[in-house]
Amino acid sequence: xxxxxxxxxxxxxxxxxxSLVALGLTLVYGILHIPNFAHGALYMVGAYVTLTMMVxxxxxxxxxxxxxxxxxxxxxxxxxxxxxxxxxxSTPIQHKxxxxxxxxxxxxxxxxxxxxxxxxxxxxxxxxVKVFDLxxxxxxxxxxxxxxxxxxxxxxxxxxxxxxxxxxxxxxNREGAYLVGINANKVAMLTFFIAGALAAIGASLTSPxxxxxxxxxxxxxxxxxxxxxxxxxxxxxxxxxxxxxxxxSESLGATYLFSDYKDxxxxxxxxxxxxxxxxxxxxxGGV
Amino acid sequence: MLELKNVYVKYxxxxxxxxxxxxxxxxxxxxxxxxxxxGKSTTFRAISGLSKPVSGEIQLxxxxxxxxxxxxIVKTGIVQCAEDRKLFTxxxxxxxxxxxAYVHRKKKNEMKKRFQEVYDMFPILYEKRKDTAGSxxxxxxxxxxxxxxxxxxxxxxxxxxxxxxxxxxxxxxxFETIKQINREGTTILLAExxxxxxLSIASKGYVFENGKIVVEGTSEELFSNEEVRRAYIGA
Ligand SMILES: Nc1ncnc2c1ncn2[C@@H]1O[C@H](COP(=O)(O)OP(=O)(O)O)[C@@H](O)[C@H]1O
Ligand SMILES: [Mg+2]
Numbered sequence: 001x002x003x004x005x006x007x008x009x010x011x012x013x014x015x016x017x018x019s020l021v022a023l024g025l026t027l028v029y030g031i032l033h034i035p036n037f038a039h040g041a042l043y044m045v046g047a048y049v050t051l052t053m054m055v056x057x058x059x060x061x062x063x064x065x066x067x068x069x070x071x072x073x074x075x076x077x078x079x080x081x082x083x084x085x086x087x088x089x090s091t092p093i094q095h096k097x098x099x100x101x102x103x104x105x106x107x108x109x110x111x112x113x114x115x116x117x118x119x120x121x122x123x124x125x126x127x128x129v130k131v132f133d134l135x136x137x138x139x140x141x142x143x144x145x146x147x148x149x150x151x152x153x154x155x156x157x158x159x160x161x162x163x164x165x166x167x168x169x170x171x172x173n174r175e176g177a178y179l180v181g182i183n184a185n186k187v188a189m190l191t192f193f194i195a196g197a198l199a200a201i202g203a204s205l206t207s208p209x210x211x212x213x214x215x216x217x218x219x220x221x222x223x224x225x226x227x228x229x230x231x232x233x234x235x236x237x238x239x240x241x242x243x244x245x246x247x248x249s250e251s252l253g254a255t256y257l258f259s260d261y262k263d264x265x266x267x268x269x270x271x272x273x274x275x276x277x278x279x280x281x282x283x284x285g286g287v
Numbered sequence: 288m289l290e291l292k293n294v295y296v297k298y299x300x301x302x303x304x305x306x307x308x309x310x311x312x313x314x315x316x317x318x319x320x321x322x323x324x325x326g327k328s329t330t331f332r333a334i335s336g337l338s339k340p341v342s343g344e345i346q347l348x349x350x351x352x353x354x355x356x357x358x359x360i361v362k363t364g365i366v367q368c369a370e371d372r373k374l375f376t377x378x379x380x381x382x383x384x385x386x387x388a389y390v391h392r393k394k395k396n397e398m399k400k401r402f403q404e405v406y407d408m409f410p411i412l413y414e415k416r417k418d419t420a421g422s423x424x425x426x427x428x429x430x431x432x433x434x435x436x437x438x439x440x441x442x443x444x445x446x447x448x449x450x451x452x453x454x455x456x457x458x459x460x461x462f463e464t465i466k467q468i469n470r471e472g473t474t475i476l477l478a479e480x481x482x483x484x485x486l487s488i489a490s491k492g493y494v495f496e497n498g499k500i501v502v503e504g505t506s507e508e509l510f511s512n513e514e515v516r517r518a519y520i521g522a
Contacts, residue, residue: 165378165385166386168378169375169386172375172376172377172378173374173375173376175337175369175373176372176375177375177386178336178356178358179335179337179357179361179366179369179436180361180366180387180389180435180438180439181357181358181361181362181389181439182386183356183358184356184358
């Protein structure tokens, strides 16, 4: 029983990070129909910026995360302006190639700046909390709480503000959005900023319990794609639900089924869910 | 008010419209007639900035607008109700209308006034304001598309086949509504295959064939033109 609760909490932790990363991916896909393979590289850069700000800059963990959000958000916007915007009238395959190009570029850059070594991110929240017979680290609690708060804020932004509604409008009907006078460039830049920020938050939260290295984004982005395919490409609730479904499946599967193959669970899940619901759980575009 | 001079639009290698010249005066209803694929929607796409003309000029009140982006065009006062309506289907009726007022988003009072006008014109939209656009019937969706366009308080509205797919009774209402919008001060450029109804409310028209304008004239002239009668009105 305790093991089950412990594993459920682990699932919640991993799922929170997956959801944050998948949300950024799905928002960008929703408005521009670009499968942004470079999103995993943003995640990686987010971890490095936070790490550098803490270790070299001497900033507090939380302040370092704020800086990372801004830096990665801006890199993401820059990527939209310099790479995807000029390609707006080209074919989907060109978008994919460009996205992979950005991914390779950012990884090479990370190698150059930070080296190939695995690095450990310190955290001021390493203490262990005991609730009844269960032990949780503060870091894991921080991950869950922060992720949920961020998701609620994002939901309120999309649903309750006019600016947020422009993102939803554009994801539901791109030309419809143009025809009411919505500025496509503004929406694209804003969406890329949010996506970058979410990747930075996800990476910075999870790095103290994982490791930081140049290819750390690979598995995460692969899983984030699985999540948004499961949840419905472009769907916001789909990304959140999909993230937690995967998080729980992995933590429970690793404990009760096959611990050595836990990274396979995502793909098993993909096959099962798409067999039942080929379009994913949610149709695209809803909030 | 709105003028197209020698406008050409291509999709890839294919020239969809060529040498299109259109003039719309303030307060008018002007109709573009023509069969499917004749080039009406492409002309609208060019005016709205969705497709860039490869050559030619588009002017609104003597200012060149060809080459502007769609959002800039809406700001100049041209709004389009597209053929496939392009609604935000998972948003509510009210949210759709709110997005229609995007150019007035910072003016609370103007926004209120716009809502009032649109709901007065289409009471059914008020009744259904909390429903998603996708759940409306075809006729209601068309009303919502027109309502959303009106929310921007346009000088000129481009209406692309508003009667398509609607029951005859609703079509009649639709044309009444178009007349009313025009009476209240909005200039209208209408694309239609239903030549009879369109010419009865328009002051003049242009007939498209294979991307070119082949006949133009006042509604009376087009009505009495043998060729037009045979091709578009029937007997
Ligand atoms: N997106 C597009 N890509 C390629 N060809 C198109 C596209 N849209 C329309 N066309 C072609 O352009 C021509 C004019 O179409 P359109 O302007 O839609 O005519 P209408 O609105 O009068 O039915 C047609 O031959 C049509 O097949
Ligand atoms: Mg058409």
